Amino acid sequence: MLDHRFGRAMPEGDTVARLARSLDARLRDSVLLHTDFRVPAHATADLTGWQVHEVAARGKHLLMRVVDPSGERRLTIHSHLRMDGSWRVYAEPSGVPAARGRAHTRAGVRAVLRTDGFAVVGEDISELRLLPTREEHTLLSRLGPDPLHPDYNRDEVLRRLRARPDALLGTSLLDQSVMAGIGNVLRCEVLFLCGIHPRRTVADTPDADAVVDAAAELLRTTAALPWRVTTGDARRGRDLWVYGRQRQPCRRCGAGIVRSTSGAGSPGAHDSERIVFFCPGCQR
Numbered sequence: 001m002l003d004h005r006f007g008r009a010m011p012e013g014d015t016v017a018r019l020a021r022s023l024d025a026r027l028r029d030s031v032l033l034h035t036d037f038r039v040p041a042h043a044t045a046d047l048t049g050w051q052v053h054e055v056a057a058r059g060k061h062l063l064m065r066v067v068d069p070s071g072e073r074r075l076t077i078h079s080h081l082r083m084d085g086s087w088r089v090y091a092e093p094s095g096v097p098a099a100r101g102r103a104h105t106r107a108g109v110r111a112v113l114r115t116d117g118f119a120v121v122g123e124d125i126s127e128l129r130l131l132p133t134r135e136e137h138t139l140l141s142r143l144g145p146d147p148l149h150p151d152y153n154r155d156e157v158l159r160r161l162r163a164r165p166d167a168l169l170g171t172s173l174l175d176q177s178v179m180a181g182i183g184n185v186l187r188c189e190v191l192f193l194c195g196i197h198p199r200r201t202v203a204d205t206p207d208a209d210a211v212v213d214a215a216a217e218l219l220r221t222t223a224a225l226p227w228r229v230t231t232g233d234a235r236r237g238r239d240l241w242v243y244g245r246q247r248q249p250c251r252r253c254g255a256g257i258v259r260s261t262s263g264a265g266s267p268g269a270h271d272s273e274r275i276v277f278f279c280p281g282c283q284r
């Protein structure tokens with residue numbers, strides 16, 4: 001979850017997809033030997049004996065789907081990582097809770113799930129809940145189409161985008177109800193790649209469709225990589241075009257990258273999303 005340069009950046013759809021893949025690989029079909037939920041609403045929940053069906057991502061939401069021993073009840077452990085949340089996996093060979101004295105007792109721990117061999121620890125997660133899997137849609141109904149999902153509906157994204165023609169295009173890209181998964185890093189990077197100035201509105205961008213497609217493609221590309229790289233050069237310090245690079249020369253034209261805080265976030269967005277990085281030479 002740790003991002004570089006700009007302190008901790010919010011996990012985006014690619015980060016959460018990567019996390020879901022990693023957790024799914026370790027947990028799928030595993031039986032939970034012990035669970036501990038340290039949130040008031042679920043403090044007494046006990047999923048001991050339940051089996052992990054799968055771990056999936058939808059936008060920035062992580063969904064761990066579990067089924068009870070009879071196979072009749074299905075629950076989803078839903079989490080949203082927001083700014084600082086993480087799920088970490090600790091190897092526990094022979095079932096000895098090796099990390100108990102350290103990570104598991106931290107004040108920020110919100111959940112511990114033990115399987116034969118692993119402890120999965122959720123830390124600093126502001127949003128964590130259990131709900132019947134069939135009710136997942138109540139949490140996700142406001143999310144726009146997710147380019148990482150097989151049912152991704154491009155036309156629906158464009159419809160939602162054009163419903164607010166006066167919005168800044170960059171703001172709409174961040175709006176999870178338009179398209180799910182894009183956070184501030186990918187927003188800044190895709191505006192650069194498309195040569196779009198961050199003050200351009202949807203209506204002012206004749207090729208907004210192409211920007212949407214580029215955003216979806218960038219999300220798919222970075223989700224498939226071990227970490228986020230937009231330039232094609234994975235070396236540290238060369239992996240991004242503009243994000244976190246204020247006053248450094250543009251990799252294309254040499255102009256100084258600008259960091260601006262001019263209201264480029266979506267309503268209710270975290271302050272870090274109001275910050276946009278762009279190249280005044282390449283983005284008109």
Ligand SMILES: [Zn+2]
Pocket residue numbers: 250251252253254255279280281282283
């Ligand atoms: Zn430039």
